[in-house]
Amino acid sequence: MEVAIESLRVPLTPLVRRAATGDRDAFRTLVEPQLERALGAAVIMVRSHADAEDAVQDALLSAWQGIGSLRDPEAFPAWFRRHVVRAALHTAERRGQVGELDVDAPAAAGELDRALERRSLARAFAALDARDRVLLTLHHYWELPIAETATHLGIPAGTVKSRVHYAMERLRAASDAEERR
Amino acid sequence: MTDDLERRLRTWMHADGDVPPAAVSQLAASVSALPARDRGPSPALALAAVLALIVALGVVALRPGGGLLGGVASPDPGAALGPQPPGTPGSTATASATPPPKPPDPAAFRDDPRLSLCGGTMSAVEFVFEMRHAADYRRYLPAMLLAPELDVAQPALVAVYRADTLQPLGVGGAAPPAGTTWPPRSLAPGHRDLCVVVGAEELNIYSDVDITGMRTTVPGTETEPPAPSSIPTPTATKASAPIATLSSVPAPTATSGAADPRLTCGGRSFPVTALDAPTGAEHAVGPEYDALRATLARDESEFPLFSEVPWQLASRDADGAIFLARRDPIGPPGWVSVEVVADANGWQPLTMQECELFMVPSAQFGPATLVLDDAFPAPTPDSTELRILVLERRCSSGSPATGRMSDPLIGYTAESVTVTIGVRPLAGDQDCIGFPGTPALVRLTEPLGDRSLLDGAHVPPAPLATPSPTARISPSAPALASIGLGHAPPTTVQTWLERNIRMGFRPLSEPEARMVRVSLDEAKRVALSLPPEGYGTSGARFVWTKVGCAFLGYYKEPLMPRLG
Numbered sequence: 001m002e003v004a005i006e007s008l009r010v011p012l013t014p015l016v017r018r019a020a021t022g023d024r025d026a027f028r029t030l031v032e033p034q035l036e037r038a039l040g041a042a043v044i045m046v047r048s049h050a051d052a053e054d055a056v057q058d059a060l061l062s063a064w065q066g067i068g069s070l071r072d073p074e075a076f077p078a079w080f081r082r083h084v085v086r087a088a089l090h091t092a093e094r095r096g097q098v099g100e101l102d103v104d105a106p107a108a109a110g111e112l113d114r115a116l117e118r119r120s121l122a123r124a125f126a127a128l129d130a131r132d133r134v135l136l137t138l139h140h141y142w143e144l145p146i147a148e149t150a151t152h153l154g155i156p157a158g159t160v161k162s163r164v165h166y167a168m169e170r171l172r173a174a175s176d177a178e179e180r181r
Numbered sequence: 182m183t184d185d186l187e188r189r190l191r192t193w194m195h196a197d198g199d200v201p202p203a204a205v206s207q208l209a210a211s212v213s214a215l216p217a218r219d220r221g222p223s224p225a226l227a228l229a230a231v232l233a234l235i236v237a238l239g240v241v242a243l244r245p246g247g248g249l250l251g252g253v254a255s256p257d258p259g260a261a262l263g264p265q266p267p268g269t270p271g272s273t274a275t276a277s278a279t280p281p282p283k284p285p286d287p288a289a290f291r292d293d294p295r296l297s298l299c300g301g302t303m304s305a306v307e308f309v310f311e312m313r314h315a316a317d318y319r320r321y322l323p324a325m326l327l328a329p330e331l332d333v334a335q336p337a338l339v340a341v342y343r344a345d346t347l348q349p350l351g352v353g354g355a356a357p358p359a360g361t362t363w364p365p366r367s368l369a370p371g372h373r374d375l376c377v378v379v380g381a382e383e384l385n386i387y388s389d390v391d392i393t394g395m396r397t398t399v400p401g402t403e404t405e406p407p408a409p410s411s412i413p414t415p416t417a418t419k420a421s422a423p424i425a426t427l428s429s430v431p432a433p434t435a436t437s438g439a440a441d442p443r444l445t446c447g448g449r450s451f452p453v454t455a456l457d458a459p460t461g462a463e464h465a466v467g468p469e470y471d472a473l474r475a476t477l478a479r480d481e482s483e484f485p486l487f488s489e490v491p492w493q494l495a496s497r498d499a500d501g502a503i504f505l506a507r508r509d510p511i512g513p514p515g516w517v518s519v520e521v522v523a524d525a526n527g528w529q530p531l532t533m534q535e536c537e538l539f540m541v542p543s544a545q546f547g548p549a550t551l552v553l554d555d556a557f558p559a560p561t562p563d564s565t566e567l568r569i570l571v572l573e574r575r576c577s578s579g580s581p582a583t584g585r586m587s588d589p590l591i592g593y594t595a596e597s598v599t600v601t602i603g604v605r606p607l608a609g610d611q612d613c614i615g616f617p618g619t620p621a622l623v624r625l626t627e628p629l630g631d632r633s634l635l636d637g638a639h640v641p642p643a644p645l646a647t648p649s650p651t652a653r654i655s656p657s658a659p660a661l662a663s664i665g666l667g668h669a670p671p672t673t674v675q676t677w678l679e680r681n682i683r684m685g686f687r688p689l690s691e692p693e694a695r696m697v698r699v700s701l702d703e704a705k706r707v708a709l710s711l712p713p714e715g716y717g718t719s720g721a722r723f724v725w726t727k728v729g730c731a732f733l734g735y736y737k738e739p740l741m742p743r744l745g
Binding site for chain 1: 186187189190191193194195196197198199200202204205207208209211212213215216217314317320478481485486489490491
């Protein structure tokens, strides 16, 4: 499920160079395969579709403005993800903890329990602080390598697993609290 | 091992992150609406601009409402930024053969009640646009100072008054002292007055806002494609003139000679040529470069993406080093600096900060800005003497700069006279208490004529500010300090208040001070409990001080004061 442009091994260097000269088509070709996962991750992290779209827009803008400074064009996907993570983190931290989420669509018969469980988990996840949400999203949704997760969050690679562990413990506590409501 | 919670989390995440294809397509399509890449001025141009200052070749179109602002009004002649003929607001909206006006054409908002809240007529307003979220104001106005009252999700309407039309609601503040009048108010180059209506009716007026880099649309936040409306940053142009010479008669308080103009971000200074130093410091080998990388990692949350931009070594000696990076790749034009120090434990991070460049006469002096001393008549074309106040930019615990000022560095051109003075910093830790300015006399070698008088501390040089006729607070008055009063806000805050809302300062007499019944803590507690909520929740970022009989709170970061 990793971005198609990587699996197809399309050479990125020419596209990055064209984008760096102001070629929007080249830039779009670079980012388009990334956007679905980027937006999905942003939605999870910031807990708002509108804010997630804004965050990805911010990432697009900053990546577009900064692409001339990208030193390794073949690293564009990870570099762009970094813009997304930072924009989402900024948005998530600005929003703080989110108390209420969009109400799920009415569940069909038999789906009620699962809908309630999802909603309970969503509430627990929203109760985490922004950095925990981002960390768990990178690890469990985007499934990034440990080293890249460490880079995005500015933490030592050796601490990623322990931080994920503690974030999961906090999620577990929040989830238990939700279930007691 | 995957436990049940982890499994449930993954399942929920993939369901929650399953975004509609239309949203993805919309994002992809928005790439075509991204603004032109802002590469900023080349290092060579920046160097040239600064060198132009040093050799007194710099001339900037600085007349309010003149060249600079005239040039920014319509960066895209085809866009809806053209001026409306006075008295015929919205004329284009009535022509059936022409398309309806679009933002930022004020005519597009002619019937919008929010615009009428801003006062004035359509002809007083040059641009009007909407922000989907008021909190995005710095995406639209990247050079605007902090305005925490705008940090809300509600939509907002922004009206930018014309350069020659100061915001029409008037300004508050005290009446001028008996027998005097307030000096005419004017805008700095590239600055305008703004009206921002949050929601339906929450009115905010901002005076003297730096609109450099203004965008009237931001990709992804509007339904209309963005109009390219970037406002160029003021730049220096060359003129023919001799190399700058020092005043043949130094100021009476001068303490040092040899001129070797350098730049500073407020701390360590560096040569002018450092702006053009090779980049790549972020990859270089050495303990000072390790300290740079450690600083970038430490301050990553405050300065995101700056580990991705090229860094250059501006200055290094046995005690420390300073690195610079252009902000342009990821933000508005400007510089960010990192200072590292070498001590017994090796090279260590010290500071990372936005760098406002100042010129200093030589390495041993810190920056100082200048204002005309209103205790004396304003200079005339025949003047060969300038009575000024020197405002030290570094903290000095309220001490005057007497005995610590440099010789003035004076550059003459056909259009301007540029004066640069530095102040030798005090040793040791100093409190950041404002000081009203140290009087100094600068003698020119030729009459001022009709030339502009510029403060060379600014890059590029800026006109010498004219202070209001009010007295200034004297924070070092012993009688006040003894009872815990007398702390003045920073000079920048005082200057803004004086210039824009005519609030002057004077020290309380001791009897007056003893009449104060409200404690600072009590005032802070009450103030922080007042709306808007942002002030309360951001209390940790506030500094509170007593100013005369009022209490003034101001952000530690540059804050955009407002009326309304």
